[in-house]
Amino acid sequence: MTAYVVRRLWQMIPTLAGVILLIFFLFNWVGGDPAQVLAGKISNPEQIANIRKQLGVDQPYWYQLWVFVQQVFTFDFGRSWSTNEEVSRILLTRVGPTLTIMVPVLIIETTLAVTFAIMVAYVRGTLTDRAIMIVCTTAMSISFLVYIIVFQWLFGFILGWFPVQGWSESFWKNLSTYAPLPILLAVAVGLAPQLRLYRSFFLEEINQDYVRTARAKGLPEKKVMMKHVLRNALIPILTNIGIYLPSVFVGSFLLEVFFSIPGLGREIITAVNRSDFPVIKAVTVYLAMLTMIINLLVDVMYKFVDPRVSFK
C-alpha cells in the first residue's frame, strides 16, 4: 500500500506541472498586460513601466514562470493587486466561513440522499418511486438562482425565520444564526440530483444475484438492504463524494454572494471582477493540488469499503 501511495504521489508531479503551466499560460499570456489593467485610466507610460517592473512582468517569460513556481511552493503569492492584502492571509481567513457552510451541507445532504435513495430504490417501480422521481426531475430543472431568490425572500423577508444575510465574528453565532438558511438551500437544491444518482446505484445492486442469495437464506429485508446492498453501493457513492469534495472548499459562490458570507467563493468572484490575478492563481493551484490528494484518499478508502480491491 505504501508503494501504491508513493507511486500515485509521483504520478501527480506531471499533472501539477501541467496545472501550473495552464494557469501561467492563462494569466501571464492570455490575460494580457496586468499593468494596463492596474493602471486603469492612468496612461502615463512611465507609471506603467514602473508597475510592470514592480510586478516583474518586464522579465522574460521563463523567468516569470520560475517566479510562479517558487510562489506555489513557498505559499507566498505576494499581495492582492486590489486590496494589497497578503494572498495567503486572504485564503486562510476566507476558508473558515466557506467550510462553516459547506461541511454541514455535505454531511446532511449525503445522509439524506443515501437514506432516501435506498428507500426509494426498495420500492422501485411503485407510484411513490415514480412520483419522487418526477418531483426530482422537475426540481432539478429550476435554476439555482430562482431557489435562492425565492427562499431568501420567503424565509428571510416574509416569514422572518432567518436573517436575510450577514455574518459575524463568532463561529457559534454564524452556525446558529446565519448559516442555517444557506445550508437549507444548498441541501434542498443538491438533494434531487444526488437522490436520483444514488437510487440508480442501489438499483444496480438490488438486481444482483447475491441479493437473491441473501434473501433465499432467510435474511430479514433490513439486513439485506443495510448490510449487503448498502455496502456494495458505497463504492460509486464514495467516488461521487470524492468528485464533489474539492468544490466544498470553493463553496457555493452563489450562496456566498447572496448571503454576504465572506468566504472563498465570494472572494473569487470579487477577484475575477477586479482582475485580481494573484488571488485567482493561488486559489486555482491549491485547489488543484487538493483535488489530486482527495482523489488519492478516495482510492485508498476503496480498500476499506471493499476488501476485494487491490492496489496494483
Added chain:
Amino acid sequence: MSAVLTNPTPPAQQESPGLWTLAWRRLKQDAVGMIALAVVVLFIAMMLASFTGLIARDWAKESGVSYANPAFLAGQENLEAKAVAAGAGVSKAPPVDLSDVDPLAPRYKEWEERAAKIAVTEVKRAETLPFGGDKWGRDVLLKVIKGSEVSIFVGLVAALFATMIGTFLGAMAGYWGGKVNDFLEWFYNIFTSIPYILLILAFAAVFKKGLDTIIVILALTGWTGIYRLVRAEYIKHSAREYVKAAQAIGASHLSRMFIHILPNASHVILVQLSQHVVQFIKAEVILSFLGLGVPVDMVSWGTMLAEAQNELVIGKWWQLFAAGASMAVLVTAFSLLTDSLRDALDPKLK
C-alpha cells in the same frame, strides 16, 4: 407439396433499416420523448423567430407603466407606477420665484417660448401588459422571448463546440493510443484536477466580457466528459473486425477514424451534446447573473433573474416567474429528450 409450388418466387429482399431509422421509430413510440422534442423544437423556433425579428422585435419599447400589472391582475393597485407618476407631477410644480436675485431672469421668457416650440408627444402607457412589465414598463413576455435568444444560442453553440473538441481529442487518444493517448490523458488530468466552476471563473477572469467569450469559455472547459466517453468508444471500436477490414481495403487513418468509426460512436456523442446544452444553458444564466456573461445592453434569462431579485421584495413576481419557468420548461424538456434519445439509440440499456 403443392403449397410450396404455388409460391415459387422468393419474397422481395427488404432493405434492413439503419441505426437512425430504427432510433427514430423507437423515439416515435415514446410519448414523453415526442412531447419533449416538440417543446424543444418550439423553443428553438421561438429563438430563431426572435433572432430574425419576426417576433419580439420591439421588446425594448417601454409600452407600459412601471411594473405594469399582468393582464390577469388588472384590478390590483400598482403603487410603484403611482409613485413614479407622482414624482413626475412634483417636478412640474412652478419653481420658487427667484427673479429678483437670478441674473438669468430676463431670459426666462425667451427660453419658455423656445421650449414650447419643441413638440413633446406624451406616450400613452398601458396600465396592464399581457404578463406584466418590468421597472421601465417593458413587456416581460417579449423580454423572455428576447432573452431566450441569448440563453439558447449560447447553450447550443457552446455545446456544439465542446462536443467537437471532445470528439476530436477523444478520437485521437482512442484511435492512436500510445504517446498521443498519454499526452491527451495528461491534458485531461490537468483540466479535471481543477474544480469545474473554478476553471470557468479562471477563464472568465482573463477574457474580455461578451457573448462570444462566454461560448469560448464554456466550450474550452466543458469538453472533458465527452472526451473520456468518445475515447472509450474509439478504443473499443478500433480493435473490431470492420475497422481491420477497412484497413485491408486501404482506407486511410483519417477515413477509418471519421468515416468508419465515428458513425458507430455517434449515438454517444449525440446524447452528450444534448446533455451539455442543458448544462450550458444553466451555466449561462448563472454567469450572466454574476455579470460575467452577456453585456449590459443585452437581455438574457440570467440578467432577468438578476433584476427579479429586487422586484420580488416589492411584490413584483412576474419577471422572476417568467424567466424561471421558461427556463425550467426548456431544461426539463431537454433532459427528458436526452433520456428518450439514449433509450432510442441504445435499446440494450433499458
